Amino acid sequence: MSNRTLNLTDDLYDYILDVSLRESDILAELREETSHHTMSMMQISPEQGQFMSLLGELTGSKRYLEVGTFTGYSSLAMALSIGSDAEIVCCDVSEEYTAIARKYWERAGVTNQVTLHLGHATETLDMLLSTDHGNHFDMMFIDADKANYGAYFDLGLQLVRSGGLIAVDNVLWSGAVADPEVDDEDTTAIRALNARLHHDERISLSLVPIGDGLTLIRKK
Ligand code: CA
DSSP: OOSSOOOOOHHHHHHHHHHHOOOOHHHHHHHHHHHTSTTGGGSOOHHHHHHHHHHHHHTTOOEEEEEOOTTSHHHHHHHHHHOTTOEEEEEESOHHHHHHHHHHHHHHTOGGGEEEEESOHHHHHHHHHHTTOTTOEEEEEEOSOGGGHHHHHHHHHHHEEEEEEEEEEOSSGGGGGGOTTOOOHHHHHHHHHHHHHHTOTTEEEEEEOSTTOEEEEEEO
16 A cells, blocks of 8 residues: 555556556557657657546547647547547647658548647647637647747647646656756756646646656646
8 A cells, every 4th residue: 555656667567557558459550650760759658648538538628739749649549539529739840750640540530630730839829829729629738849848838728728628748757857967958848837837826737647747737
């Protein structure tokens, strides 16, 4: 018994997957294909994909926005869970990575639900705000360049409806956030957002130690 979050041993992690992971064949295939990619560490873990899908279902989300699509695991997991009438808006800078995402969206039959914006996400989010998408989204996932995390949150808070959910990924950054010896730009940016969220009265939050750390934010 433990009254704090457990450290996961390899055996315990495997057990969690054994007794709870439900990953569709197409998601497993996408994960397998991405695992050969040099940047495969950027893909979310399967249990995190399942957790986010559950959050999407719990919040009744039909309008999902994500910043940082990579090869499409999170967007595909969300599209498959929140229904064929859901709207999925994806932001990324990479034609190469998102080509893999597009291939799997096509195969899963969700392409017509997904809008992909290639370019700097701050510009895309600004564009969404100026085209009547304020308070539009039910759920947002932030998982892109860490230096802009603060800007993505600020814009996201305007784009997500009251009662909606923003999930911010990599908030524990392999533990670097708690290591005073580390002061690179990415770690500093994540720490700054974590500190800011802690006392932001406009939201309620929980930092969940799943994957690399995922902060869940409910907009009041
Ligand atoms: Ca991530």
